[in-house]
Amino acid sequence: MQSRKSRRTADEVPQLRITQVVEAGLTNAKGQVPIFEDGTGHTLLVAIDGHGDYIEIYVAAGWGNTEQRIELTETPCNYGGTRKWFLCPECAKRCGVLYIRHRIACRTCYDLTYSSQYEHAQDRMLRKLKQIRRATGSDPDIWGPFNLPPRGMSVKRWKALIEEFEQLRKKYWRECEKPRKWRNSAPKAHHWKVGARIPTSPL
Ligand SMILES: [Zn+2]
Numbered sequence: 001m002q003s004r005k006s007r008r009t010a011d012e013v014p015q016l017r018i019t020q021v022v023e024a025g026l027t028n029a030k031g032q033v034p035i036f037e038d039g040t041g042h043t044l045l046v047a048i049d050g051h052g053d054y055i056e057i058y059v060a061a062g063w064g065n066t067e068q069r070i071e072l073t074e075t076p077c078n079y080g081g082t083r084k085w086f087l088c089p090e091c092a093k094r095c096g097v098l099y100i101r102h103r104i105a106c107r108t109c110y111d112l113t114y115s116s117q118y119e120h121a122q123d124r125m126l127r128k129l130k131q132i133r134r135a136t137g138s139d140p141d142i143w144g145p146f147n148l149p150p151r152g153m154s155v156k157r158w159k160a161l162i163e164e165f166e167q168l169r170k171k172y173w174r175e176c177e178k179p180r181k182w183r184n185s186a187p188k189a190h191h192w193k194v195g196a197r198i199p200t201s202p203l
Helices: 018-023 121-135 155-185
Strands: 015-017 030-037 042-050 054-061 064-076 082-087 097-100
Touching (some): 018 082, 054 097
Antiparallel strands (some): 015 097, 042 054
16 A cells, blocks of 8 residues: 555646646647646746547657547526536546546546645644634634634733734735736736647746
8 A cells, every 4th residue: 555655745736727628728729738846946838738528638748748538517606697617527526626647637637645744834824823713712704803802811911912923814815816916917827729739928
């Protein structure tokens, strides 16, 4: 049996999101989508040939060529419209992210784990923020008001915790803004369609 330590984390395997395919308009067209291999800064291109209810994926990478037909499905959204999904070619379950190496599969089939080492700074901060709110006897809503100090806690300690909370919440907010800025200014996937010129990134 594989030990937990030897399992790869999700960040280590190149991944393709269904939103990338939809935004590039490739569910029913031919084109390419860049995916990123974390750590190396290396950009990998995924060629996609969309046929409406399935797409064909082709990747030429260091490990060789990967070619796979992926079925698509959709579910209705709360406010009308539909949301598209991949069907994992191994377990046939709906998934929003496919992991690509020699084979293509969902996170479960790849047996990938989310290591706390790779946990997003945002998640860590949010957990800490909620911890502080619990300690002060307040509800977990980080934008809500604080309750008065709980029985047994000095006002001094209570104020110090709130001060720590405010500082961390500022950091958390900045951290939340980062990916949004990146998303807004990053070259969009459709820029990589075959024949299109690759725009220069402002980053
Ligand atoms: Zn699967």
